[in-house]
Amino acid sequence: MSPSSKPGRKKARPKTTIVALLLIVGVLFGGIALTTMQSPAGQWTPKLGLDLEGGRQIVLEPQVGEDQEINSQQVEQAVSIIRRRVDGSGVAEAEVTTLGASNIVVAIPGEPSEDMLDSLSASSQLTFRPVIVEQQNQPVEITLPQPPEPPKASAKPSSSGSKATAKPSATAKSSATSSGARGTYPEAYPAAESPSPKPTKSSSSKAPAKSTTKPAADKPANPSDEKWAQEPVESLWVKAGVVEKGATYQELVGAYNCADTEHQQLSAAASPKAPTVMCDQQAQAKYIVGPVEVNGSMVEDASSGPETNQQGQQTGGTQINLEFDDQGKKAFGDMTTRLSKFPETQPQNKSAIIIDGQVLSALGTNDAITNGKAQITGSFTPKSGKVLAEQLKFGALPFSFEEQTNDQISPQLGQDQLRMGLIAGVIGLVLVIIYSLFQYRALGLVTVASLGIAGLLTYGTVTILGHLANFRLTMAGVTGLIVAIGVTADSFIVYFERVRDEVRSGRALRAAVETGWGRARRTIIISDVVNFIAAAVLYLLSESNVKAFAFTLGLSTLIDILVVMLFTHPALTLLARTKFFGGGHPWSGLDPERLGAKTATYAGRGRVTIADRQAAAAQEGTA
């Protein structure tokens, strides 16, 4: 009986396999070398994530009403808009990605300025709604929110101390003075046919909408119709507990609190097809406004510039010039045509320019504007005007956002963590090596070599993925790799133990390696599959940090299979042919006597005695 592999078994070509693996490693690092030569972005080290490199990461959550659904298209749209804004601000290497179904992550390396961040997360969901009712806000609420200090660029609309949700809307930074909310569209551009001589006075019309107690049977005819005020409010107001079910918008005006940021969010989330109630930024006036007639996506271009009066002279202020696309041109034309028919004294003459549930300005309308151009004059500073114009130009986000997290990570802390992580990894690796050598003697060296190859492959893959797919190694990812040391080593243990089992049963080493492999392979594959499923599920269903961890875990599982198949097994097959291992040297880790095979006096079918196999091994060693 031959102690070597059974006839009929596929002839293994261990040398070829190992060479193939070395080729893969060569190609990998050749690829990295190529990237470093070809582009300046290529590098020999993996790209690091924000938590290691330092930088700012913000998670934004869209704010929508109860009956509004967010679809993935809208999220993609929001991502691309934010991305354009980041790029527009000149920050290199920033990343905008989605998180979960609808959240958006903005990651910016380094320390971006607060102004810039504000302009990114600002939703600037610009809408035009016709004003239906305007009334003074009660004085008690005016005194509430405003600190005595003069308004600044980053002044909050409401700092009433409610929850620490930094409002993106704050960044509609028209640090407007009280006059800001009122005015008219200045017909200053040459294309306007009839220059309107006098700007409307800023008097807010009092006693609006004498409560028309008509039964609300007939629906409002147009967005400016006063009947809107008698319509029952949207369910989101009821759910939030602002008013009772069945209340009208007229009643909602009374209940609406300008100082409450939650009310403001509800306004922002209100359906575009329904009217809503909101205040101006200074909380001086409350409005009932009709359904949305023009929205930000209809803005084709927006710029800011010095404000000019009808004579073309600069007045010292800043204005925003809007240009609508065809759809916007018509919608804006229709609206202004209708509004201009109302007397200037009526609130319905005004259109409200709205961002994030606040009226930026409510302008009277003298004439229909059909050329698709509009100017917003508020009290913008040149800077805030520019920010707003850019937001409008780079697109209106489909919804407003709330910051969920806002992390500023210092590069020093990241480096510390990375350094410690790597030190821990190296110490862990050394311990694993010592333990393997202790347990498996010379076989442990195979473990070490396999781990080395696995390490090379992982490093290479992570580096090249950094270049090809912008993969960034984060702390979670590093942890994943450290954990993978144990998982990878386990494959070898399963294999070695199987081989040892076969040796214990009295098989010759060469046969033991083959049979042991046949059995261990199955176990290794199923357990790696399980691990990979875990990693894949985590990767697909989780947010950025978990994703990084899952990715490295999945990656190292794949590499593990590759290494066991293409290196560990062929290496062991080759070693089994040597006298040292095949003969079962006491230090080889496969010494049959140590493994108790010497007691195998009873050899079952297909099993040989110790004497046989030692003789065979000796013979082969010399052959």
Next chain:
Amino acid sequence: MASFAQLGNDLYTGRRQFDFVGKRRTWYIASIILMLIAAGGIFIKGLNLSLEFTGGSELRVPGVSNMDDYEQRTEDAITKAVGGESQLSVTQIGDNQVRIQTEQLGTGTPADTAKVRSELAKEFDVQRADVTSTFIGPSWGDTVTKQAILALLWFLALLSIVLALYFRTWTMAVAALVALAHDVFFTVGIYSLTGFEISPATMIGFLTILGYSIYDTVVVFDKVRENTHEAMSTGTRNFDQAANYAVNQTVVRSINTSVIALLPVAVVVFVGFVFLGPGTLLDLALSLFIGIAVGTFSSIFIATPLLCDLRRREPQMRELAKRAAAHQSSQKVAMAASGSRATPGEGVSGVVEPERAAKAAEVHRERASKRTTHPLARLDRDDS
């Protein structure tokens, strides 16, 4: 380590066997008691959730050279920047890092956080860029938790299918999942009792534990399956014994694997505790450390005995048990005659040491030869 290798040999040959399956009631009871303690911890003491779940702000000032009176100085700096903060928690991490946690900083705006950062940098004489700030909205934790639960459910569903297909029986999937639930519950219980903070990184750790627990169980079950196949074809041992033998044969591997998996993780835990303090690295490693240890325990003491309880009543397994009983009693009679001492392996795993088996075969042969004189025996031979 010779003794360890010797243990491996003995476990393999059956000279020494642990009765994992037979003593299952003991493990079950031990496990139930631990579960109750864990449940007590979770439901009475509750969990220490990190800032990510509760919302708030955290700032870290690394590289502080002068740590004297750091608490008071921090409070002063914050008062100076945003006018004070009542719910402030200031701790020292490592030997040169200050961590500040609070539910809300000033008005909770980025601008206020920026002011605090500058003030802290000035106070502790570090670069402003080195100060790390984190702001987390109150609903962030819900998002994270929801995602984790979703991932968990998907993972369990997929896994059940894969295991049932691979092992061609649902019982293994059930036993593996029970062991897994045990691991997670137990790990969470330890977190609750020790008061370790649970952060999103910890939750990643929990999810990874699932993978590891299953992995470990699969390796043992794979051997169980192999032994069952063998038992079915030879009829020498019943399912319980085959399973118990499998656990004994893989116990050395289980120990080696766990030690090797735990070594790097333990180093990370150590480094994390001593030098870094709570953070992704420590949180992950700690949950993994506990989970891996618990996972190894459960795959040996819970999953396999449970599998036996589930499968013992299958008609196939009953049939096997009858055959094995017949085989073993006849062998016992033969071995009793041979005069050597029985090993534990015979009862609990149905493993007979090669020497004893050889002697028994000897006795058998002698008897058979004695029987040749019997007329019926002669008839038998003529027939064949």
